[in-house]
Amino acid sequence: MKIVVVGATGNAGTAVLRALHQTSEVTGIVAVARRLPDPGVEPYEGCEWHSIDIAAASTSDDAVEQLTEVFRGADSVIHLAWLIQPNDQRELLRRVNVEGTRRVTEAVARAGVPHLVAASSVGAYSPDEARSGGGEPPLRDESFPAGGIDSSHYSVDKAAQEKVLDAFAAEHPEVAVTRLRPGLIFQADAASEVQRYFLGGAMPLQLLKAGRLPALTVPKGLLLQAVHADDIGRAYVAAAVRQVPGTFNICADDVLGPQELADVIDHGRVMEVPPGIVRAALAAAHKAGIVPADAGWLDMGMQVPLMDNSRAAEELGWRPQVSAVDALQELIDAIVEGHGHPSPSLHPRDKDERLVTVTGEPAKAGARSGAGSAPEDGPEDLPEELTKDLLGLYLSDHLTGATAGVNRIERMAEDFVDTPVYADLASLADEIRADRELLRNIIDDLGFPRRPYRQAAAWAAERAGRLKLNGRVVQRSPMTLLLEAELMRSAVAGKKGVWETLRELSPQLGLDEEVFDRLVETSDRQTATLDGVHAYARERALRDDRDTFWD
Known part of the structure; x- marks a missing residue:
């Protein structure tokens, strides 16, 4: 069988690819995503990859034409692509x-x-x-109405998607249509994504590594169903192989209530409070930009029915192998550790912990203990011909610039997700973030102080710079992308300079010169990418007859 997976790099997509690789009936895997992963990394290897934007910044004709060509000869298409953020671009x-x-x-x-x-x-x-009557609510099968929760944009769109599938199934009876309705999907590989999309920095669960909360506060009556990603991956593959039409609830057999959540996240101590209080706090935190998730997510968790998963067992031969409690425990442990997976959407929180230094060896344990661990006056064993204080200041200044550059390119990727250049900007953000972490490693391993107050100032200055209006108050200015591309080209040119300098000093510093050759080449490629972004922007930014945010 030839299977096509649309949206193959996310939480579910990564699990589906793992399951497909383990299924003997599958002879070919075609994977589609807007941003492509490293095809040499498990489970993305062994797939035929295509970069297609299904709707963010593409016309219907272009997207359908590209998808049709990729779908030809397939026995089944698994459609997983879904955009959760940004909330403010409804x-x-x-x-x-x-x-x-x-x-x-x-x-x-x-x-x-x-x-x-x-x-x-x-x-x-x-x-x-x-759900509002108290006590244990009954399990509902797939015949329960699917009209969504009005206050949740995710729920409203899922219900609207099902209407699209209803219309398609009625118009094309020759196509078997299968729908899976999973609960929350948990796995270690999705830990950093879950924190970015829902918790943000205001709820740093990694602090649980150092200690526990006095008690877990949850809204009274909260009940959640979940499924491990490997289980949902097996469910999608079972549906694709069996080609059974219909709708299937997919969840673990156990339900996560306040006590179960407290047992995993805390010491089992739980404090239930009225849902209205929690909702008001979440709404305020979201409005203030503290928490990415809006109150609609809580409304959905408090109101949707508890699902009966027996139909999947009877018709797909599927049963969950991991309990909801164990899946949640795996996720929380992974969030604490900053775990993730090397894909565009699942990348780990702390990329620097997964890099090696330019000496070819893992970073020293002492250097990882945090900013300020090195002596203020720098290393003792630097060659005499090098001016220690100037070299340390030079590297610290570049780290400061790199911090501002990372903030800028990440903001650009977020702001221009609805343009054809988004994939390039997002890939650049990943690369430039990794470059910044590598520079941190170099500073640590050479024994220089990072001077973190400089990076903090750069972070604040970059955010203050976002207040410029560029001629617009309540909407994005068409000129912003043009200016940002120019600023980022300058930043990348500066970064190339530090790589060239370190390449020159490699023999004295005991570093690998070839690594900096590659970094210089990477900087040139990044500049070329930004040249393309700039070309797109300058064709549109200063004209009334072209739309910057739609191609």
């Missing part, structure tokens, strides 16, 4: 999630694919009045 989310699904279905029909598996969610369900 039209973009609906375009990608709902219109994107429509484009996938159209391409499935045009390509003559006999089977489509679509990722729905427990969030598609309407509110269950039994």
Whole structure:
């Protein structure tokens, strides 16, 4: 069987690829994503990769044409692509999630694919009045209404997606349509993504590594269903192989209530408070930009029905192998450790912990103990011909500039997610962040202080710079992308300079000169990418007849 996976680099997609590789019936895997991963990393290896933007910054005709070509000859298409953030771009989310699904279905029909598996969610369900009545609510099967939760954009879009699938199934009875409605999907590889998308820095669960909370505060009546990513991966593959049409609830057998959450996150001490108080606090934190998740996520968790997963066992031969408690424990442990996976969306929180220094050896344990661990006057064993204080200051200044550069390029990727240059900007953000961490490693391993107050100042200055209006108050200025691309080109040129300098000094510092040759080449490639971004921006930014944010 030839299986195509759309949205193959995310939480579910990564698990589906793992399951496909382990399935004897599968002879070919085609993977589609807007941003491509390293094809040499498990489980992305052994796949035929295609970069396609299904709806964020593409026309319907272009997206359907590209998808149709990729879908030809497939026995089944598994559609997983879904955009969760940014919350404040509601039209973009609906375009990608709902219109994107429509484009996938159209391409499935045009390509003559006999089977489509679509990722729905427990969030598609309407509110269950039994959740507010106290006591243990009943388990609901797939016939429960799927009208969504009005206050949750995720839920509303999942319900709208199901209407697209209803219309497609009615119009194309020759295509078997399968929908999976999973609960929350947990795995260690998704830890950093979960923290970025939902918790942010205001809820640093990694502090649990040092100690526990006095008690876990949760809204009274909160009940959650979850599934381990490996289990949901097996469910998608079972659906693709068996090609059974219909809708299937996918979740572990146990339910996560306040006590179960407290047992995993805390010492079992739990304090239940009225949901309205928690909702008000979450809404305020989200509005202030402290927490990425909005109050709609809580509303969904408090109102959707508890699912009965027996149909999946009967018709797909699927049973969960990991409990919800164990899946949550794995996720929390991984968040504490900053774990992730080398994909565009699952990358670890602390990339520097997964780099080696330019000496070819892992970073020294002492150097990882944090900023300020090196002596203020620098290393004692520096060659006499080098001016120690100037070299330390030079590297610290470049680290300061790199901190501002990382903030800028990450902000650009977030702000221009609805443009054709997003994939380039997002890839650049990953590379430039890794370059910054490598420079930190070099400073640590040479024994120089980082001077963290300088990086803090750079962080604050870059954010203050975001207040410039560029002629617009309540919307993005078309000129912003043009200016930001120019500033980033200058930043990359400066970064190339430090690599050239360190290459020159490599013999005296005991560093690997070839590493800096590659870093200089990488800087040139990054400049070329920014040249392309600038070309796109300058063709649109100063004209009334071209739209900067839509191609």
